[in-house]
Amino acid sequence: MAETLDFASPLLPFVDARKAFRHEQKVAGYLPLTSLKNLSAMLADTDGTVEAVLSFRFDQDRRRRIDGELWATVNVQCQRCLEPVQISLGERFELAVVSTEAMAKELPAALDPWLSDEETLSPADIVEEQLILCMPIVSTHTQCDAAIVQDVLEKGVGIEHSDQAEEKQASNPFSVLATLKNRSDKH
Numbered sequence: 001m002a003e004t005l006d007f008a009s010p011l012l013p014f015v016d017a018r019k020a021f022r023h024e025q026k027v028a029g030y031l032p033l034t035s036l037k038n039l040s041a042m043l044a045d046t047d048g049t050v051e052a053v054l055s056f057r058f059d060q061d062r063r064r065r066i067d068g069e070l071w072a073t074v075n076v077q078c079q080r081c082l083e084p085v086q087i088s089l090g091e092r093f094e095l096a097v098v099s100t101e102a103m104a105k106e107l108p109a110a111l112d113p114w115l116s117d118e119e120t121l122s123p124a125d126i127v128e129e130q131l132i133l134c135m136p137i138v139s140t141h142t143q144c145d146a147a148i149v150q151d152v153l154e155k156g157v158g159i160e161h162s163d164q165a166e167e168k169q170a171s172n173p174f175s176v177l178a179t180l181k182n183r184s185d186k187h
Ligand SMILES: [Zn+2]
Pocket: 078, 079, 080, 081, 082, 083, 085, 140, 141, 144
């Protein structure tokens, strides 16, 4: 049976936690980024929406599962030039609803806990948290990224990705500089 998901409507604000899993409820829709207050603090602006689908069911171990996927294009601040840079996010998630921290610790590694003992669940809260978790720690424009590498080589400042990368640069800084120079000469 073909299934069509409708992302043209806003995501349901609440689902009934007692029914959603038993009835294998599936919700799909969008949320304006302006409505996601915790996420907004991490963004350069709140233009745009996130689209998401969430499926509720009991798995074979009678766990209350929420499996879902989200898609969003957001503007964040480039860590180099401080101008907005657009990034696309897509994430699948597999959650198990638990009512205590102890239950959360017993989950298999593949499942993330969603702590709740409420009679309703908020798809928006779930989507916002998953979106925050998949945000990159540092974002830069592609051209700014190249400039950071140059800064590290010339002034020894910037972001060190690992000890190994540092060693490699320290052992042969001039060949890397030559590569960078060749690259800019071609443009
Ligand atoms: Zn930049």
